[in-house]
Amino acid sequence: GAGVSQSPSNKVTEKGKDVELRCDPISGHTALYWYRQSLGQGLEFLIYFQGNSAPDKSGLPSDRFSAERTGGSVSTLTIQRTQQEDSAVYLCASSLKIGLRFFGQGTRLTVV
Amino acid sequence: RKEVEQDPGPFNVPEGATVAFNCTYSNSASQSFFWYRQDCRKEPKLLMSVYSSGNEDGRFTAQLNRASQYISLLIRDSKLSDSATYLCVVILTTDSWGKLQFGAGTQVVVTP
Numbered sequence: 465g466a467g468v469s470q471s472p473s474n475k476v477t478e479k480g481k482d483v484e485l486r487c488d489p490i491s492g493h494t495a496l497y498w499y500r501q502s503l504g505q506g507l508e509f510l511i512y513f514q515g516n517s518a519p520d521k522s523g524l525p526s527d528r529f530s531a532e533r534t535g536g537s538v539s540t541l542t543i544q545r546t547q548q549e550d551s552a553v554y555l556c557a558s559s560l561k562i563g564l565r566f567f568g569q570g571t572r573l574t575v576v
Numbered sequence: 577r578k579e580v581e582q583d584p585g586p587f588n589v590p591e592g593a594t595v596a597f598n599c600t601y602s603n604s605a606s607q608s609f610f611w612y613r614q615d616c617r618k619e620p621k622l623l624m625s626v627y628s629s630g631n632e633d634g635r636f637t638a639q640l641n642r643a644s645q646y647i648s649l650l651i652r653d654s655k656l657s658d659s660a661t662y663l664c665v666v667i668l669t670t671d672s673w674g675k676l677q678f679g680a681g682t683q684v685v686v687t688p
Contacts, residue, residue: 499678506580506663506680507620555619565676567619 466490468568470556476574477546485541485571489558496539497565498531500552507555513539546575579603580666582679589654589686596650597682599664606677608667609640609647613660614681620663623649654686 469488477483489496498510509523513533524530528546533539543550553572557565582599589595601609609626624631626638626647637650651658664679 504680507676507678509676509678565620565622567621569619 468556468558468566470554470568470571472571473569474572474574476576479548479575480545482542482544483546483573485543485554485556485573487539487541487556487568489537489539489556490566491537493558493560493566494536495559496533497557497559498539498541499555499557501555501570502552510541510554543573546573548575551575578679579668579677580664580679582662582664582682584680585683586685587682589651589658589684591654591656591686591688593654594650594652595654595684596648597662597684598646598648599666599679599682600644600646601664601666601677602645603666603668604642604645605668606645606666609638610665610676611636611638611647611649612663612665612678614663615660623662651684654684656686656688659684659686 468490471486475483494515496513499507501507511524511531512520528544531541551574553570555567555570557567559565580601583597587595611623612620613623614620624633624638626640628640630639635652639648649662661681661683663681666677
């Protein structure tokens, strides 16, 4: 597609439930990133995929968070046993060059 | 101490005026710098890279001061459409591509 696509755009879930967030990067972009942004806060790095290399998972806040990227394209971020502090906007970005992130519009997750 | 710090603002600027603000970074190993713009409830978008010698893009001027470890953004002849949050982004030499360090942003409000 023309840009990074994320789905769903909004998700409300009950505490303790699992959620899956999807990201379709720009076609041909080898690098894919997940960030999250809490209200009034900066972006927090979560995980990064680059080609066939092992992902950099160092930003994942707990073992409830995991992500995979199938076929070098679509990525899914999974949050298990959601907690209220997981409420945030989850942003996916892709790039070809360092620094030149193209962000999707994000998934606004609300845990109630 | 945060890796990247910004004055949250808001900077209230009359239309047509000039506004400038800084971003400080704590790690001298920082190698690349960018400014992103984020409109309310939208995804961040790359505004401009910051080069060692300083650079301009239309009404926007970015500067880097390695000795004092800060970058700056200056907006001339402010337009109402410049109202946004400006995010400072730093990449460390010791980090992978994924770990862009984002500041929490400086809010600029241009008033008629």
